[in-house]
Structures are given as structure tokens and as C-alpha cells.
Amino acid sequence: MFAPVSILAIAATVASAVVIRAPADTSVTILNNCSYQVDPAFFPVVTENGASTGGFPLAAGASQAVTLPANYSGRIWGRTGCDSAGQCTTGTCPGGESCIDPAPTGPTLAQITLDGYAGYDYFNPTSGDNFNIPLTIIPGSGCSTAPVSCTDANGDGNGCGATNSCPTGTTYTIQFC
Numbered sequence: 001m002f003a004p005v006s007i008l009a010i011a012a013t014v015a016s017a018v019v020i021r022a023p024a025d026t027s028v029t030i031l032n033n034c035s036y037q038v039d040p041a042f043f044p045v046v047t048e049n050g051a052s053t054g055g056f057p058l059a060a061g062a063s064q065a066v067t068l069p070a071n072y073s074g075r076i077w078g079r080t081g082c083d084s085a086g087q088c089t090t091g092t093c094p095g096g097e098s099c100i101d102p103a104p105t106g107p108t109l110a111q112i113t114l115d116g117y118a119g120y121d122y123f124n125p126t127s128g129d130n131f132n133i134p135l136t137i138i139p140g141s142g143c144s145t146a147p148v149s150c151t152d153a154n155g156d157g158n159g160c161g162a163t164n165s166c167p168t169g170t171t172y173t174i175q176f177c
Helices: 007-017
Strands: 026-032 038-048 051-055 063-068 073-080 109-117 120-126 135-139 148-150 164-167 172-176
Touching: 026 038, 026 073, 038 172, 109 135, 120 135, 120 148, 135 164
Parallel strands: 026 172
Antiparallel strands: 026 063, 038 051, 038 063, 038 073, 073 109, 109 120, 120 164, 135 148, 135 172
């Protein structure tokens, strides 16, 4: 004979086995490996040093951490030849130094969607709209995807234009040059 089991006991057992993962912010290191200043740009905005920003200047050889909000889906690109008003030779965007819209056709892009589907981030470097500087996306630990890059206007590089994925929660480095 079976002992009666209450519906509440079954629900409690099932509930304890379910893990709900809340989306989390993701850290991205922006690395300027060029011999000149690059002004990284972001659309939509990210957080840098506790403040929202669409871009900032980054000296040659410097790096800066930014935080992409949970479920971020957007673009990161490098601008070159920028003046103090945010007008640039390549990659200029509306809003001056802190972009308020995506770049017009021209820069090499890092396209990123966090927690896009089934617990994975999706990303790709692309020169499909044009090319201004080499760009590499380097996944952090916990992801077996190799760094992917666009190295010239011909779409050369490791995975230029191809969509890649890593488990959500992976950190990334975006490297210019």
C-alpha cells in the first residue's frame, strides 16, 4: 500500500530542484593595442567607472573595463582621429564623445548579444559595413571559443563575420589592433 502524498510536498520537492538564473551584468575589458589613441564607442550605452557612457578616449596601450547590462544587445567599435568634441576621422557617431546612436557605415564592429538564447552569449566581429581598424573579441575563461577577429577590409581574420557563442556569464576583451 502506498502512503498518501500531499500536493504541497510534491510542489516543494519540484521547486527545490528548479534553479532560476537571473540575468547578470557582464564585464568587458577594452584594450587599445594600437600605437595611437582609439575612442571606443558603445550603442546602447554601457557603464564605465559607475557612469553610463557611449564612449571615451583610450590612449595607445591602455585598457579600461566597462560593464554591459544584463541582456545587452548592441555594438562596440573604435573611432580614430577624434578631437575633444568627439568628431572623428573614422567611426564618428551622433552625440560627440558619448554616442547616442549607432555609428554610420564605416567602422569595424563587435556585435554582442548577452544571454541571447539557451544560456549563451552570441558575438561576432564584422567588417560587413566597412573597416577602419583591426578588432578582436577574446572570450574569457569558461568558454572554449578561440579569439575571433577582423584584420582588414577584405574580411580576413579568424572568424570575421561569423557568429560565435559562449556560455552566459563569460567575460570578454575587445582588442583594437
